[in-house]
Amino acid sequence: MLFSINLSIQQINSNSIYQYVWSWIIINDFSLEFGYLIDSLTSIMSVLITTVGIMVLIYSDNYMAHDQAYLRFFAYMSFFSASMLGLVTSSNLIQIYIFWELVGVCSYLLIGFWFTRPLAANACQKAFVTNRIGDFGLLLGILGFFWITGSFEFRDLFEIFNNLILNNEVNFLFVTLCAVLLFAGAIAKSAQFPLHVWLPDAMEGPTPISALIHAATMVAAGIFLVARLLPLFIVLPSIMNFISLVGIITVLLGATLALAQKDIKR
Template identity: 90%
Template sequence: IFSMNLSIQQINSSSVYQYVWSWIINNDFYLEFGYLIDPLTSIMSILITTVGILVLIYSDNYMSHDHGYLRFFAYMSFFSTSMLGLVTSSNLIQIYIFWEFVGMCSYLLIGFWFTRPVAAKACQKAFVTNRVGDFGLLLGILGFYCITGSFDFRDLFQILNNLISNNEVNFVFVTLCAFLLFAGAIAKSAQFPLHVWLPDAMEGPTPISALIHAATMVAAGIFLVARLMPLFIVIPHIMNLISLIGIITVFFGATLALAQKDIKRGLAYSTMSQLGYMMLALGMGSYRSALFHLITHAYSKALLFLGSGSVIHSMETLVGYCPKKSQNMVLMGGLTKHVPITKNSFFFGTLSLCGIPPLACFWSKDEILNDSW
């Protein structure tokens, strides 16, 4: 309700609100904590809360027979809270703190069934891969603090623009720091070459896959690039790199998705490909179309993941509890007559993701293609 009210206010006024509390450590160094409310924050907050509440409602029945029912909801709530803290952050230090919380929650959720060796390895793989990007993000934050002396977004952008326009800064060092910031987004949004954790993240319960792939973890990388767009846009080499990584990821993810038999892994590689579209749009400076596609993809992909959970449960009544069989699309022929509602919702979600008019993803993909010319 709060996020919807926030979005309505932003639509009506488009004003920016920032509240900051200073924590003075000594005369030369202080930290600021607060929140920043702007159009980007309102878009992300309504996305996280709406997808999050739908996933939680779905999870109530899905996880009702699991011994870790209460633990599951504790992790999910902390995950959503961390993501909301990330999108409302007013400076880079605050973003980094919540960025780590999101990574920690993903580790706990992917390894939710930690007694299964495959799930234990998958959560470790996600954790280690994301630490590579997180280390780059931390170095980039410290590098820009050395250049500008500020963690606050508005001060950082203004000081950096002045330094670059007056040629008072080492441009190679600025480019390196910007690349390190982008490395954090590459890992979190599963872009090539740090995409390897994403398919294995499917070892967690299906509602977790829906939340990670639609509104929280992978969206964090897109949000970071969007938030730092005024910084990246003055460094042409980084913008070109963002576009290049996006293009490679689009084709790489789509090709791998075609070769999958596991329904959840196929959707995971599809997510990777769609995130490549968003990175491509951001690299071209097409900020609005990237966020538009983030929204349309989030709802379509959440629908598909929740639908896949229903399909997997239906398969388990036929083949028993065996992920290799219950998630194998080759064995799912003739299932539609048993799950007609799931069939229809899955069908429309697939059409949307394919960009078939007049469904949502058609308009966002069309906008990205239009801006690319």
């Protein structure tokens, strides 16, 4: 948490961007790199994740004190926080997808923490399957944009894509489809309509887990993805309209369902 705060202070003072990558897989002319990207968005998300994470861990110490799986709980929580930090510091689409899947696995383990309860077991399976639908769309979108631009790196991807748009060298229908598929991943992870059905059932996990998923981490991962890929979306007006429409429907639907909800956690 202290490192994240220090990072944010440096970003405020210098407004600089730090990126470090190293080659992970090299096949002929293809090179898949692995590294980290530190900018203002990364700094904000890092502070959010670490601050909420440490507060939830402090609360969990007393809440889970009498649970037999005390150590397993904290192992899952630490794994979840580490995956989220890896997600927000990713420098390319493949790396972000790897940590995206790790966050999904962690959510499955945390929601089904009390797996001996039938409701908890069903809830974690529902969350896992629903998120896999969005993740499949995300993977197809990533591969689609790689086919268009030839790069997974965010900086190269944005620059090449903008040049292709300016020169009218892309099929707008195909590009729009790829952008929708990318946004499908955010829809599932952020529990937006129509892939919102897993979130109410996620309350079957321990209260600290519910707070972590809802407050700032897993649900915020979808918002982070949209923010990170905004340079791609912003040049496609139809996608921006689609994102707005999904957001409006989700807000109205959530507020309507809340009127009839009797479970305070949901």
